[in-house]
Amino acid sequence: MKILILSHRVPFPQNGGYAIVVANTIKGLVNSGHDVSLVALNAKRNSHASRLPDEDLMGKINYRAYDIDTTVTVFGVAVNLFSKTSFNIDRYYDPEFEKLLIRELRNSDYDIIQFEGLYVSLYLPAVRKHSKAKLIYRAHSIENQIWQRLSQQKVDPFKKSYLRMHARRIKNYEQQQLNKFDAVVVFTQQDKLTLLEYGIKVPIEVIPVGLRLDQYVADVSKTEFPSLFFLGSLDWLPNREGMEWFLDTFIKDLTDGDLPVKLYVAGNDIPERFDDYEALGKIFIQGEVDNALEFVNSKSIMIVPLLSGGGMRVKIVEGMAMQKCIISTSLGAEGINFTDGHDILIANDKDEFFDAITRCITDEEFCIQLGKNARLLAEREHDVNVVIKNLTCFYDACCNGLQAAVNN
Template structure:
């Protein structure tokens, strides 16, 4: 089976949510014998030097990419107001990239073409004009919902109005595209329900984040206690917003619990303002070299997300590393977990305080939750069982 996958960023190395999801999809399908070609927009925000990619999965695929400046431009954003396009999406389209894709489609025949996320959907017309393949759309998020929730929390009125404008444009675009595919994959059951409410009438299945458990080796001897940690890209607005809330509203009380308690914050594109919080108990780092080893060395994962959609890949990874995760309801949305058993849910400063206090004073409690978390993700998020199910859906589309 010949599969073309379109992505809005290069999924090498697989060091954050979107690349991990795409990378593991490719890895799983390759093991099942699929021929994979990858076409990636190499945006300015997450630009990858293709010559620096050394990965056995990369060596097994046909690869094409096109560099695009996807940075937000104030004039581009302003003039977009007078168009009928979503500025969030249009930044990822380029005529030359479309011509490159057209050439690929003319030179190769594909059985399946999978669009990984909304930001490559602007190339759908090019694909339809040049291929008879079955078309699959995977919704990594309900994109308009992310911006709608951000707007609801924005207190500066002009910015809130613009965020509301962006979310409305996104909703129109997202809704219009859904039924242009032969198959839609949602990343979680709540997202599936939302997609149905948006009027999706095409085939719809759920494919959660899948991970390769061979990468997640737990060594409790390396875990220091009592330690808290937060790990996430700080250029993603929901991460930044949630961490600010935690540090301003919750951390001052937590810090007084124990002089030995340490809270580690890490992630790429760490904003300058977070270094101002740095203290003896709060250690602010930038991007870590090995995220898995970073998680291995810490005990309790804090995920104070207040907005967003989809499924938090870092939570899945944390569960795979047997971490006790304390997260908001929003952060845990879509993950088939049981509060109090394999995760702790906290939505208010008081709930975070009580959960952290419980973990610090009852070490066996956080270890038990971590063990249960590992069992949960092994059940629901194993890479090859998910790939096999995806492959079977491809076969049904073709025959």
């Protein structure tokens, strides 16, 4: 098939969950013999030279990136208060990018056009007008849930009301847009059920996150035990607020000795205020690491203290592939077919996190076994080769007008 992937960010390098999923999808489709094009927005205006896929992949795909300014201004937010849509979505619309996209569609006939998330759905009308391809929406998360759950964490009544307003606007937009696609792909059964509750009538298929598992090789001899770590982009609000809660909650336990273990925090776009959490020999705020998998391998216990968000946490799946002992909230592990205490530990409040950390840092054999079980789970359900096979079968069904994936 001839397939076009539309992305709201350049998925190279693979330094976040969204980029990992999009890039692995492209590589999997190419390896399966499909003709793949990628058209991506580049919201950070970074040099494309550092964001190109590897040379081998570059020779196999058609790739275009377009710089876009998504800066949020106080004036823009104020004006948006009187709008019916959310600034968080509207800022990804650029008429020049739409023209570029239309030119691409006029020059090529595609079988499938996959929209990677809500932000590129702004271009659905133009794509529908200029292409006869089947249009697939892949929901990396249910966007309004993120805002709704964030509002529930707020005490300030103005912030709570403001976030609820955006949650309502985004939900209305999602309900309107998704039924305009030919089909929807989600990562979790929970997300499918949510969309059905929203009244989405087009076929919805559950296809989980896929990883190239041969790239995830654990070496326990290079792992520091005990050690806690967090790895994730802190420009994503749920990650940032979750880690702020964790650090505020446990900073005394970590520094005074009630939890005798080091904590390492790594990821993209860590705010400067996180430097205030650093404690000599106890808490390390490392920022972006050169090699994420080496960093993960070097630490023993992954923490995922998510209090809001949605979709499937790619970093948890990566941690499982690397045989990590993982402590997560129920929300953080949502959509993963885990067994609490067997391949992951679930902790939803201060006491549960404290008990889980205490157990893990005092029982290395338990941590190692939990990690081995997690790897087996990743192999059963998150092998990219199986995931891509299921995705292309779904594409075939859509192209042939079949209803095999209709909601039942």
